[in-house]
Amino acid sequence: MSTSIEPESSRLGTKQHWDDVYERELQNFDDDGDEGEVWFGEDSVEKMIQWAEEHVPTAQGANILEIGSGNGTLLFGLVDAQYDPKHLAGIDYSAGAVKLARNVSQARDAQDVTFNECDFLNDDPAVLPHMGDTRTACWDVLMDKGTYDAIALGEKDAEGRSPAWLYPRRAARLLKEDGLFLITSCNFTEDELKTSFVTADTGFEYHSRIQHRTFSFGGSSGSVVSSVAFKKTVQH
Known part of the structure; x- marks a missing residue:
């Protein structure tokens, strides 16, 4: 990723930070559900689910992994759709997030969704x-709603x-080859996401996008949130 676009x-x-967040959210769930x-x-979640319904129909039985699943909202939305x-999984590096998602899955009667603790940048998720x-x-499909953004805020290395x-x-x-990756970001534009992900190292090519609400300022327009999907065309 180009350092010129990094926050x-x-x-x-x-x-x-995220351990602290999910410690509080676990307590809130225990106290009042x-x-x-x-x-x-919710709008961004619904749009990601609509994208899945269009490009990955339920009948395909695709294995879907959410990277940084937090409380599991997106995956539970897929269950509702x-x-x-049994084909849905979420990973998070915060043990509190995983515990919260599992607790919510019990409350929602969606126990067959799998949640595991995993440091995505260093470990391959359990299958x-x-x-x-x-x-x-x-995996047939990967989804990310804000995790790439959070990772980009991490401490920089010696090369910046x-x-x-x-x-x-x-x-x-x-x-898998021909698998799809859908990412939603508030820190990066569509063009910046394309620059970072469509490279010779990944084998990704642009697949599709989600249209979000736009704003105009100073003669320019853009979206508060960007959602872009990529297709893996080359197996490394």
Whole structure:
């Protein structure tokens, strides 16, 4: 990822921050059943689900992994849209997030959705029971709603790169050939996401986009949120 488009490091890019967030949200869930914040709002979740329904019909039985699943809102939305919960998985590097998502799954009677703790940049996620033993090039669809943004706020290395520079290749490593990756971001524009993900190292090509609400300022227009999908065309 080009350093010219990277945001400054922030506490939001630290594991401690997210552990603190989910400790509070776990307590809120225990106290009053509050499932926690919906990052980017319900509208963004609904649009990602609509994209899935258009490009990955339920009948395909696709294995879908959400990177940085938090409280599981997106995956539970897919369950409501009739995706098979046994084919849905979420990972998060915060143990509190995983515990919250599992607790919510119990409350929603969606226990067949799988949630696991995983440091995405360093470890390959566990696969679902029906997927065999191979942990790479095995997922049909990856989804991300804000995780890439958070990773990009992490501490920069000696070369001035945020940890997000590792992300595109890690994502490509997990997808099958012809697999799809949908990412929603509030820190990066569509063009910036294309620059970061469509590279020779990933084998990604642009697939589609989601239209979000736009705004105009100073004669220019844009979206508060960007959602872009990529297709893996080359198997590395």
